[in-house]
Amino acid sequence: MKAAYTKPFIVAAIIIIIDQVIKTWVRTHMNINEDIPIFGDRGMLHYTENNGMAFGWELGGVGGKLALTIFRIIAVAGIGYGVVYLIKHKYHRGLVMNVALIFAGAVGNIIDSTFYGIIYQNEPLFQGRVVDMFYFPIIKGHYPDWFPFWKGEYFEFFQPVFNFADAAISVGVIAILIWQKRYFKQETVEESNLNSEVVEE
Known part of the structure; x- marks a missing residue:
């Protein structure tokens, strides 16, 4: 049981550390709106x-x-309470780990909002700005003239700029949506058995 509690939070701690290391590097080595190519444009x-x-x-x-x-x-x-609850009630390990990813990402961005104002921006506590840096405009072009509403307008996919914490949250949420039947199958079966026992009594 001890390992069940520690593993998700160890993973969460590692994600938070990586997130903060990346953000600190970006803050100390780049200027606002500066680009460093990774895969060209x-x-x-x-x-x-x-x-x-x-x-x-x-x-x-x-x-x-x-x-x-x-x-x-x-x-x-x-x-965070949800992670502990899921572990305590022996939910699927994949579900626990994905909720831990969401928790880690949320904490990573909370650190920015809470402390970065004081550390970097000469602003009060809770007034910090979240640092984003990953930008992947994989597809660029213009909507065709026959396209409704946005005909001829420029578009990019994927346009939002995000950070490592955002990625952890997205992975956790998407994984839960994809594998929700697997994650909640055991709980559904247990509820069905419990209802059957009540009816028999």
């Missing part, structure tokens, strides 16, 4: 900072930023 490091939520969404002003960060902290605490 189809994959690169692009240093940018996110003031709010994913895809640049924001809550206005200092109060909005504070509310967003506090919400994130509460959400992270809930996810």
Whole structure:
């Protein structure tokens, strides 16, 4: 049982460390909006900072930023509790590990929001900006003239810039969606057996 508790959190700790190492390197070696090609113009490091939520969404002003960060902290605490709950109730190990990935990614970005304002930006606690750097515009072009709404307009796929923590969250969420039947099969069977026993009594 001890190993069951420690392994997911060890993996989470490793992800958080890698995330922070990458972000620190980017902050200390790159300028805002600077690019370092990895796969030519189809994959690169692009240093940018996110003031709010994913895809640049924001809550206005200092109060909005504070509310967003506090919400994130509460959400992270809930996810951490969820990992412990899943382990304690012996859920599928894959489910536990994927929730741990989500937890690690959330913590990685919380560190930015909570402390980076003080460390790097001369701003108060909880006012930091999240560092993003991975940019993979694999497909570039223009919508054809017959395409509705956006005909002739320029497009890129994949356009959002993200970080290692975001990647961990995405992997965890996608894996749960893909393998949800496997992860929850045992619990469904146990509930069916329990309902059968109640009916027989």
